[in-house]
Amino acid sequence: MALSEDLGFLLSRASGLVVRSTNAALADSGLRVRAYSVLELACIPPGGRSQRVLAEVLGLDPSQVVQLVDELSSAGLVERLPSPTDGRAKLVAGTPRGRQVLEQAAALAATGQQEQLSCLSAEEQATLRSLLSRVVQFPG
Amino acid sequence: MALSEDLGFLLSRASGLVVRSTNAALADSGLRVRAYSVLELACIPPGGRSQRVLAEVLGLDPSQVVQLVDELSSAGLVERLPSPTDGRAKLVAGTPRGRQVLEQAAALAATGQQEQLSCLSAEEQATLRSLLSRVVQFPG
DNA sequence: TATTGTTATACTCTATAACTATA
DNA sequence: TATAGTTATAGAGTATAACAATA
Numbered sequence: 204m205a206l207s208e209d210l211g212f213l214l215s216r217a218s219g220l221v222v223r224s225t226n227a228a229l230a231d232s233g234l235r236v237r238a239y240s241v242l243e244l245a246c247i248p249p250g251g252r253s254q255r256v257l258a259e260v261l262g263l264d265p266s267q268v269v270q271l272v273d274e275l276s277s278a279g280l281v282e283r284l285p286s287p288t289d290g291r292a293k294l295v296a297g298t299p300r301g302r303q304v305l306e307q308a309a310a311l312a313a314t315g316q317q318e319q320l321s322c323l324s325a326e327e328q329a330t331l332r333s334l335l336s337r338v339v340q341f342p343g
Numbered sequence: 344m345a346l347s348e349d350l351g352f353l354l355s356r357a358s359g360l361v362v363r364s365t366n367a368a369l370a371d372s373g374l375r376v377r378a379y380s381v382l383e384l385a386c387i388p389p390g391g392r393s394q395r396v397l398a399e400v401l402g403l404d405p406s407q408v409v410q411l412v413d414e415l416s417s418a419g420l421v422e423r424l425p426s427p428t429d430g431r432a433k434l435v436a437g438t439p440r441g442r443q444v445l446e447q448a449a450a451l452a453a454t455g456q457q458e459q460l461s462c463l464s465a466e467e468q469a470t471l472r473s474l475l476s477r478v479v480q481f482p483g
Numbered sequence: 484t485a486t487t488g489t490t491a492t493a494c495t496c497t498a499t500a501a502c503t504a505t506a
Numbered sequence: 507t508a509t510a511g512t513t514a515t516a517g518a519g520t521a522t523a524a525c526a527a528t529a
Contacts, residue, residue: 205387211452261356266499290505432487
């Protein structure tokens with residue numbers, strides 16, 4: 204199979220382009236894409252989510268989540284709360300400042316992303332989103 | 344935007360899954376996906392391609408191409424030939440053994456890739472390929 | 484002066500194993 | 507015994523800058 208038709212190659216190449224562009228766009232926020240995705244998940248439900256869940260959803264190793272949460276926590280964007288139901292688990296929840304930063308960062312990230320994806324129409328982007336969602340099997 | 348609808352996130356997650364699976368499938372060949380892609384390009388035209396072209400096509404830094412070609416060259420899979428038209432450039436060409444290894448590796452890579460992509464029909468994979476090709480703007 | 488390949492360096496990302504505390 | 511979080515470490519991938527040889 205020619206490289207230009209190799210889906211694995213095309214995926215990793217496209218991902219590289221978008222991640223690079225998004226990281227550049229996020230520079231002013233002090234975040235990079237991985238920390239941004241952790242912050243986004245931490246800000247969704249009021250109570251936060253356990254690090255184990257974060258790792259599973261993001262496809263990261265639990266030890267990587269520790270580092271990213273450490274980083275966000277030092278910046279005052281998230282906090283680790285004890286789980287009321289499991290003494291081992293810690294729930295990662297966004298702080299008010301974290302939600303504020305997330306809002307600004309989301310706009311920056313969207314800009315960087317569209318720099319690479321604007322060659323596709325909104326409908327085509329929706330198709331791409333739908334296909335990739337099936338591959339990723341995004342949990343909840 | 345929810346993370347599950349974030350095209351950048353979906354791309355990098357899907358890419359990660361496929362690359363991981365492909366690297367695992369390639370293990371017996373001694374190659375990893377990046378070296379595999381260099382070998383594939385080196386084996387296409389009889390005369391090979393310059394490292395600068397390889398870097399551009401693969402989206403890698405020229406210094407990364409040096410390392411990958413070193414690796415493939417040590418394994419006897421490619422060789423650096425002097426360019427007949429440019430004394431600075433070196434053409435990277437696959438050896439007979441390189442073509443042999445490539446053929447086997449291609450089958451392994453396809454297997455590992457389909458492990459992650461089999462949830463999409465052939466037609467859906469073609470759609471995905473077409474959309475990603477536009478994003479990547481694959482040169483020649 | 485610009486480009487090709489190279490070397491060196493640092494940073495980010497990924498992968499593993501081992502440890503602790505709780506379940 | 508199993509799981510959540512943590513620590514440590516090594517390897518792979520990415521990004522930059524500087525240099526020699528050639529254009």
